[in-house]
């Protein structure tokens with residue numbers, strides 16, 4: 001008789017994303033970022049952020065990613081709860097994302113790393129960019145939070 005090892009469940013990696021708005025207390029615009037890589041995702045628009053490193057807390061990862069990618073400091077607001085346990089949003093079979101609202105407290109966002117364009121989108125313009133497919137339900141959940149300027 002041979003012993004069989006059950007197939008390993010691939011670990012799901014946590015990604016952090018910032019729904020950066022112009023003003024946390026009265027948001028009217030959302031910051032979208034256009035990815036440059038990998039080629040399969042290049043040109044897709046997303047929330048700035050990235051993978052949480054081993055041993056790193058998600059909120060520390062969020063501040064680090066936003067500093068690296070956009071060169072700004074942020075104040076983090078409330079969580080935008082997703083449908084998965086832990087209030088995360090499904091991305092792929094390998095990734096899920098936790099999303100917070102945030103606003104810039106220092107600096108001017110610039111596409112320093114991983115993106116080649118940023119755009120502030122008003123509530124009625126959220127779909128003028130081509131969001132990555134996994135971001136569409138997140139954008140739908142954000143839309144009612146934005147008021148017309």
Ligand SMILES: Nc1nc2c([nH]c(=O)n2[C@H]2C[C@H](O)[C@@H](COP(=O)(O)OP(=O)(O)OP(=O)(O)O)O2)c(=O)[nH]1
Pocket residue numbers: 015016017041045046047048049050051052065091092095097114132134135
């Ligand atoms: N940051 C971010 N990633 C997203 C979004 N939507 C989405 O499907 N993804 C995917 C793209 C990637 O496969 C994965 C996140 O990886 P990433 O490339 O942003 O992470 P990272 O900055 O830490 O990159 P790296 O250092 O590992 O290259 O999640 C989104 O809105 N924001």
